[in-house]
Amino acid sequence: MSTFWIAVIGSSALAFAVKFIGASVPETFLSNPRILRINTLIPVALLTALISVNTFADKTQLVLDHRALGIAAAVTLLIAKAPFPVVVVGAAITSALAYRYI
Amino acid sequence: MSVKRDSFSVSITVGAYGSAFGAAAVAADFSVLQACLLSLLLFSGASQFAVVGVIAAGGTAINAIATSTLLGTRNGLYGLRLAPILKLRGWRRVVAAQITIDESIGVALAQKDEAEMRRGFWYTGFGVFIFWNLFTLAGALGAQAIGDPSAWGLDAAVPAAFLGLLWPRLSDRKSWVLAGFAILLALSLTPFVPAGIPIISCTLLAIIIGWRK
Numbered sequence: 001m002s003t004f005w006i007a008v009i010g011s012s013a014l015a016f017a018v019k020f021i022g023a024s025v026p027e028t029f030l031s032n033p034r035i036l037r038i039n040t041l042i043p044v045a046l047l048t049a050l051i052s053v054n055t056f057a058d059k060t061q062l063v064l065d066h067r068a069l070g071i072a073a074a075v076t077l078l079i080a081k082a083p084f085p086v087v088v089v090g091a092a093i094t095s096a097l098a099y100r101y102i
Numbered sequence: 103m104s105v106k107r108d109s110f111s112v113s114i115t116v117g118a119y120g121s122a123f124g125a126a127a128v129a130a131d132f133s134v135l136q137a138c139l140l141s142l143l144l145f146s147g148a149s150q151f152a153v154v155g156v157i158a159a160g161g162t163a164i165n166a167i168a169t170s171t172l173l174g175t176r177n178g179l180y181g182l183r184l185a186p187i188l189k190l191r192g193w194r195r196v197v198a199a200q201i202t203i204d205e206s207i208g209v210a211l212a213q214k215d216e217a218e219m220r221r222g223f224w225y226t227g228f229g230v231f232i233f234w235n236l237f238t239l240a241g242a243l244g245a246q247a248i249g250d251p252s253a254w255g256l257d258a259a260v261p262a263a264f265l266g267l268l269w270p271r272l273s274d275r276k277s278w279v280l281a282g283f284a285i286l287l288a289l290s291l292t293p294f295v296p297a298g299i300p301i302i303s304c305t306l307l308a309i310i311i312g313w314r315k
Contacts, residue, residue, distance in 0.1 A: 006163035008136045011153045011170040012143035018174050019199040022181025023190070038312035039179055043148060044277045045308040046173050047268040048284035049301040050155045054261040057292045057300075059160040070258025074265050084115070084266045088122045091262030092255030099252045 066102065070095030105209070105218050109225035112205050116147075117233020119263075123150055124241025126260045129251035130158035134242040141238035145231065146203050148267050149174040155260055161298020169302050180207040184223065187216050201227030280311045 055071045056062055073094035077087045120141060127137035132154065140150045149170040156166040181202045187210070190198050206227035213219040248254050272278055284304040291300035 003157065003163045004132055004136055007153050007157055007166040008132075008139055008144075010163065010167040011149065012140065014167060014171040015144045015146055015149055015174045015177070016200060018171065018178040019181055019202045020196065022178030023185050023188075023195055023199045023202065025182065033315075034313065036179070037315070038309055039176055040271075041277065041280055041308035041312040042172055042305060043176065044268065044271050044280050045284045045304040046152065046169060046301060047148065047264050047271070048281040049288035049304040050152060050169075051261045051264045051268065052285045052288040053159045053292060053297075053301055054155050054264065055258075056289055057159060057297070059297055060293055060295075062289060062292055066252070066255075067258040067261065070255055071261055071265065074258075074262040078265065078269050084119055085122070087266050088119075088259050088262045091265075092259040094255065095258030096253060096255035099255070 066095045066098035069098040069102075105213055105222045106225060108209050108212070109222060109229050112209055112226055113229025113233050116205050116230050117237050119147065119266075120234040120237030121241030121244070122259055122263050123147065123154070123234075124238040124243075125245035125256055126151065126158075126241075126263065127154045127238075128242045128245035129256035130154045130260070132157070134239070134246055137242040138235065138239055141235045144170070144174075145200060145234070146174050146177055147234075148264075151260065151263055151267070155264065156298050156301060158257075158260060159297045159301070161301070162296070165298030165302060169298070172302070172305055176204075177202050180204075183207070184210060187219050188223065198223070198227070201231055203227070203230065205230050276311060280307055283307050283311075 051071070055067050056064065070091040074087050074091040077090045082090065123141065124137050127140065128134060140153060144150050152170040152173050153166045156169050181199060184202065184207060188198055206223050209226040210219045210223035213222045245251065245256060251257050272281060284307055287304055287307060288300040291303060
């Protein structure tokens, strides 16, 4: 089985398991404030790492290319309070132009 | 605002975002079928993008699964919060679990009484599910039709999508500090460890920074 299929099936199965366990365990479980605090911070850490790597890495090499300009455009649009789709499309257009002309 | 209108507007806006996921998945060499299965079965935006993002960065399947699952732990806590309100058993609990995501819980918790909360949860959960899956298919087919992903900026659309998901979470100083350290750690590890490891390592930062109040 390919990497892709393992990733698709494995992540889907575990995602459902997490959702279902949450809906099934007693409420007092896991309501420790420390666990709640860490749980809200995990997405911040992982999303930031994903942005960094998907923008500035090519496999295991650090690179500065058209994607950096795309992300710069996304940051600018978010500061200007643009809606989600505009941010993604704006980043894609900027990156595509940079890829083509720089 | 009525709960129906709330649910619908959230469903269509968030659902449309599914086209970015479909396109990103195909740009990262997933098939159209695999992109659609992720939206149907995994059904949690950030986790889905994580699977695609880790694989696109050259990470292993195990790494993609671990990163995606850690991002999905919050759905478990949502379920915990909502279970006493939904009061479900059997197959209804299975269905509710699948549509327990940021948006359905968000709309539910914004309602005043328990009956409205239940309606908000179901309407939004199903609404996002339908539109998210339709738009995933559209985005995946679109990306398949256009060829070189870089020429269309799709390789920048993935991190931009993550940024869109991250932005509302940067609500206090602690999260900004964490984000700063996560950039440094992820990028400084990149040249030295296999792809995917720099991403998941940042979980440690969340634990360290979240440990103390």
